[in-house]
Amino acid sequence: MFRPLPFFIGLRYTRAKRRNHFISFISLISMLGLTLGVLVMILVLSVMNGFDRELRTRILGMVPHATINGYQPIDDWRSLADALLADPRVEAAAPFVQLQGMLTHDGNVAPVLVNGVIPEAEARVSIIEDHMQAGSLDNLADGEFGIIIGELTARRFGVGEGDMLTFVLPEASVTPAGVFPRLKRFRVAGIFKVGAELDSSLALIHAGDAARLTRWKPGQVQGVRIKLQDLFEAPRVAWDLVTRLPGEYYAQDWTRSHGNLFAAIRMEKTMIGLLLLLIVAVAAFNIISTLVMVVTDKKADIAILRTLGASPGTIMGIFMVQGSVIGVVGTVAGCILGVLAALNVSALVAGLEGMLGTQFLSSDVYFINYLPSQLIWSDVVLICAAGLGMSFLATLYPAWRASRTEPAEALRYD
Template sequence: MFTPLELFIGQRYTHSRRRNRFISFISFASMLGILLGVMVLITVLSIMNGFEKELRDKILGVVSHVTVSGTNGQLADWVAKIDGLKAQKHVIGAAPYVQKQVMLTNGNLMRGVVLQGIDPALQGQVSDVNFKMLEGSFDQLKPREYGIVLGVEVAANLGVMPGDKVTVIVPQVQVTPAGILPRLKRFTVVGIYQIGHPEYDGMTGFIELSDSERLFRLGEDVGGIRLKLDDMFAAQAVGHDLQARLGNQFEVTDWSEEHGNFFRAVKTERIAMTLILFLVVCVALFNLVASLMMTVNDKESDIAILRTFGMDGGRIMRIFMIQGSIIGVFGTLVGVGLGAWLSLNIDVVIPAIEKTFGFQIFSSDVFYISQIPSDLRWDNVLWIGIASLVASVLATVYPAWRASKVQPAESLRYE
């Protein structure tokens, strides 16, 4: 089979070790550096994507994508409004809510929480809390039975379990013959849930919607309506559209206003980590440049002989570009393969490492995400592979150009 002369000589120089083993070692180190850099970059990006996805699921699985409320904190005629909101584009679920800050007590134990009144039949349309129950169920929240569902940390701090009683102290007063007294109501704990986020496990409780309306004296009004969308990233556009449709007597907010800064910080950190880790690949490319420069110096006499046989500078340049590109392509392809495999099997590799060395990287006692997640995105793999290949080829240009400028007479003078 016909093989171009430049390709034949270039690949021959790549694995030739007869004359200078040190140059071959530098070439191998360059290839290994590119391989490790690409592998680590893909793996770390997949882990950071996994952490972002886990946090997004934990937070946005509880909060609504879009919230519609009255400017005075109350929303009247909410049943008719829900039907209209469900007809909007991207909206796949809607549920009313009431939300107030209260104090929960059990004997001498006290805990401030955000108490939410919900309709158990509709809440599942906008929240994943129903699927995080440790004990009990949201279906046990029934009108006039005054049941309450608590986060696992709230229940632990108050020392209560399902069936126990807690007292809800509302930050409103009532005038009685005995004087001005705070408003109190006894509730029975009917369920305990765990989301895995301190804001909800340690600061939130749920009661039935009509019970909350009576507790906070709202009549038939609610605090607002929560909406779930088929695409959470369309929340801002949907919110702006709803605000324009509903007018100034309503307030429309979306999840990005409350949690947007957090996810933007995660995105910024991911970009910074990408740039830092790509420097690992750049260091390997500098090694590649150095090894090619040493090869050019070592092969000066060979280059001179090829020039005397009539090979022009362009073909000489291609020989050394091919040599360097072989190193870069092999390192990149193997790095991409290993990085993708490690990212897809991180749930097996990390537990094996923890078991071998007898420690846990993210202890469940300290971190709310105790397992290292991974979310491999093939578009990331593609651009990392392409960037590494392009950088590898560009790194060969200068050494190859220097090789093309070798003068046969000067190189062979003392041979």
């Protein structure tokens, strides 16, 4: 089988046992460093992708992708929901009434955002039913003044299902006895836990009860919450929907309320990726020192090849092949090990926790109690391409230096 001369000799140099064992050791270290750098980069980015996925599914599964709000209370929300569902980009719609205030119990006070919802409609746009620790969304009934609170709120007040809480609205009622804040007693109908700050800042009541608190007519709502097929298209889709709807409406989307959180995660992933890329770069450029020493060790061989008619380009190709083989083997090994580690890191960490009898991610501190991982193949391709590219660049200077070797100078003392 025909093989070009630089490729043949370069592979032969790679396989051959060198007289200088230190050069062999440096070559091995370069290869292992590149393997470790690629492995760590794939693993860390996969874990960050996993945290990003968990935040996206949990937080954005609870907060609206987008809302269509009326400047005045909406009387017929079903007609508005049907008009929104006619757009293929909208998966589901549900009415809501939003109230801000404070919950109190036995002298403890906590700020809260209360959403008035219709249980059967809310289940189609929210993941809350999948994260109920006590009670159910169906426990909210019109006129019974039940409330579903987060696990952190329940723990703060020391309450459970069936206990009573007082909701204080930021309004005052004028009575003959003076000015008093508006209060309403609610019975805890359920407790949810989805993680992050939502467990301490969000509560749900029935939309009918919310309308009574705001002194609206029965059936009136503030707006309609929509669930989109592509949540990252929320700003554009919400604007398109509002411009096509008859009547006066305005739109809001999740990028205004939680966009900073996901922008911060994306920036962290980028910065950590760049820092880890430096590890790969250091390992790749160790190839330079390896090849420089190989070139020094092989000066006599280079001189003989030149006297036999090898061109400087041929000599340069030989050492580029040798350095590239180190880069390819290191990158491929790191890629395989990194993919295996990323696919199994959750199980490995869980096994280590069981062996040590401790929990690295406590649900009391973090919003999840396990280490998530999501392998994105585009990241793997990018990391491997970067490793191979830097390995190839690292071969250029030593190979060029080898091609500049003068045969007479190299053989003068041999």
